[in-house]
Structures are given as structure tokens and as C-alpha cells.
Amino acid sequence: MTSVLYDAPGPRAKRRNVILSVVFVAVLLLVLWWVYRTMDDKGQLEWSLWKPFTESEAWTTYLLPGLGDTLKAAALAMIIALPLGAVLGIARMSDHRWVRVPAAAVVEFFRAIPVLLLMLFANEFFARSTNVSSTDRPLYAVVTGLVLYNASVLAEVVRAGILSLPKGQTEAAQAIGLRKSQTMSSILLPQAVTAMLPAIVSQLVVIVKDTALGGVMLGFTELLNTRGTLAANYANVIPSFIVVAVIFIVLNFILTSFASWLEGRLRRSKRSTGAVLGAEDVDDLNAAEVGGPHKTGGVL
Numbered sequence: 001m002t003s004v005l006y007d008a009p010g011p012r013a014k015r016r017n018v019i020l021s022v023v024f025v026a027v028l029l030l031v032l033w034w035v036y037r038t039m040d041d042k043g044q045l046e047w048s049l050w051k052p053f054t055e056s057e058a059w060t061t062y063l064l065p066g067l068g069d070t071l072k073a074a075a076l077a078m079i080i081a082l083p084l085g086a087v088l089g090i091a092r093m094s095d096h097r098w099v100r101v102p103a104a105a106v107v108e109f110f111r112a113i114p115v116l117l118l119m120l121f122a123n124e125f126f127a128r129s130t131n132v133s134s135t136d137r138p139l140y141a142v143v144t145g146l147v148l149y150n151a152s153v154l155a156e157v158v159r160a161g162i163l164s165l166p167k168g169q170t171e172a173a174q175a176i177g178l179r180k181s182q183t184m185s186s187i188l189l190p191q192a193v194t195a196m197l198p199a200i201v202s203q204l205v206v207i208v209k210d211t212a213l214g215g216v217m218l219g220f221t222e223l224l225n226t227r228g229t230l231a232a233n234y235a236n237v238i239p240s241f242i243v244v245a246v247i248f249i250v251l252n253f254i255l256t257s258f259a260s261w262l263e264g265r266l267r268r269s270k271r272s273t274g275a276v277l278g279a280e281d282v283d284d285l286n287a288a289e290v291g292g293p294h295k296t297g298g299v300l
Contacts (some may be wrong), residue, residue: 039238049236053243058230066215066226067247073139073222074208077146081207083199084147085154090184092159103139110151116213119145123218138221141212146207153203161196162188194266201259205252223247 052058091103123141172181216224231240
């Protein structure tokens with residue numbers, strides 16, 4: 001079976017694909033075997049190093065509290081950055097220069113600065129210019145840095161998603177007398193959400209991972225920071241890194257899976273917004289279409 005975009009592989013292409021697949025699997029197994037033997041030779045697979053993760057103390061004292069702070073910082077950053085990024089992205093498309101230029105300056109400025117530098121600056125700002133306690137300061141600094149950077153990136157995602165829509169959408173809205181704000185909220189944004197969703201989710205994954213920067217540089221008690229304390233107490237540095245990496249993989253997999261489900265639901269809802277007509281309704285419509293113009297003297 002062929003299509004405009006894809007030709008079904010022939011016998012030679014099929015053989016080549018099978019050979020490449022076998023070679024890839026073989027190389028992957030060799031790499032996994034090399035990692036296993038290296039860790040075994042270095043004593044990193046001893047049960048004493050992995051046993052703490054089967055006991056409740058390692059989780060309730062170190063990992064779960066760190067995971068809670070990671071989720072708290074990431075959730076706060078997402079809740080603030082998403083609407084702020086949407087506002088900045090729409091402001092960049094404004095017809096008013098006094099709105100468009102400042103929004104563009106803000107987006108380009110914070111998008112060009114590394115998120116770690118934003119966190120460090122925010123930490124110093126809260127320490128010297130506010131009454132935020134030293135206990136809460138790392139959380140405030142991490143969230144501030146994540147919001148400033150990711151909101152600027154999301155603003156570009158929103159702007160690109162809206163500009164990717166056909167111009168006919170805007171022209172049709174203007175033809176029926178809709179204002180630009182009505183066109184944006186009722187026509188453009190609902191359609192652009194589906195196109196923007198993969199890029200938005202990728203940025204949300206970045207937010208979750210970048211919380212670890214606060215733990216390394218600011219002493220924020222997130223998952224990676226508490227892992228260091230756990231490894232110091234149990235002398236299991238490599239196993240603790242592996243466990244934390246698996247936790248991050250699971251978190252991001254859940255996030256991307258939810259986004260994929262939401263994207264599919266949005267696409268299905270757009271395809272099924274028409275009313276369902278029964279057989280009698282269809283017959284009435286057909287009769288009206290055939291006899292209506294003659295009865296009223298109209299022209300087909």
C-alpha cells in the first residue's frame with residue numbers, strides 16, 4: 001500500500017531494515033552488557049548498596065520529601081509561566097507598537113539569559129531586597145528563574161502556533177465583523193492549542209528537570225539535593241543517581257502521556273462537533289432542498 005508521502009518498502013528495503021534492526025539490537029545488548037560488567041567489577045551491584053531503596057527510611061526521609069519539593073516548584077512554575085507566556089506571545093502580535101515592542105524586549109531578554117543565572121540573581125534579590133526567610137528563599141528563587149525563562153520561551157511557542165494558522169481564518173473572522181480580541185480568543189487560540197501542545201509539553205518537561213539546578217547551586221531541597229544526603233549516609237552514589245534518574249523518567253513519561261491523551265481528545269472533539277441527525281431529519285432536509293426553491297419562487 002502506498003500514499004503520497006510514503007512508499008511501501010520493497011524486498012530489498014525490507015531486508016535492509018531487518019539487518020539494521022538486528023545490528024541495532026545487538027549493539028544495544030553489547031552496551032548493556034558492558035555497563036553491567038563494569039558496574040559489577042566496581043562493586044556497584046552489591047546488595048548492600050541497593051538495599052536502602054527497599055526500606056521505607058530512604059524514601060520517607062530523603063526521596064519523597066525531595067520529590068515533593070520538586071513537584072511543588074515545577075507546579076508553581078508551570079501555573080505562572082503558562083498564562084504569562086500566552087500573554088507575552090499575544091502581546092508580541094499586537095497592532096499597537098507600545099505593546100508589541102516592550103513584550104518583544106522582555107521575551108528576547110529573558111530568553112537569552114541562562115536559567116541558572118536567573119535563579120542566582122533571584123536568590124540574591126530576595127536575600128537583599130525582601131523579607132523572604134532563608135528557608136523559603138531557595139524555592140522563591142527557583143520558581144522565579146523558571147518562570148522568567150520558560151514564560152519567554154512559551155511566548156515564542158504561542159506566537160509561532162498562532163502564525164502557523166492559515167490567514168483565511170483571520171480574514172473570515174474580520175469579514176463577519178469580529179474584533180481582533182474576539183478573533184484571537186474564539187478562533188485562533190482554540191485551533192492553535194493542538195498544534196502548540198507538543199512544544200508546550202517539551203517545555204514543561206524542561207521545567208521539571210531544571211528544578212535540579214536549584215538543588216545544586218542554591219541548596220533547594222529538591223530530589224537531586226536530597227539524593228546527595230542519602231548517598232552520603234549510605235555510601236551508594238551510583239545507585240542513588242540511577243534511582244533518581246528513573247524517578248525523573250517516570251515523571252516526564254506521565255506528563256508526556258497525559259499530553260498525548262489530551263491532544264488526541266482535542267483532535268477528536270474537533271472532528272465531532274457537528275449535530276447528529278436522524279433519518280427523518282435528513283429526509284426533511286432533502287425535501288426542503290428539492291422543493292423549497294420551487295415553492296418559494298427562488299432560484300437554485
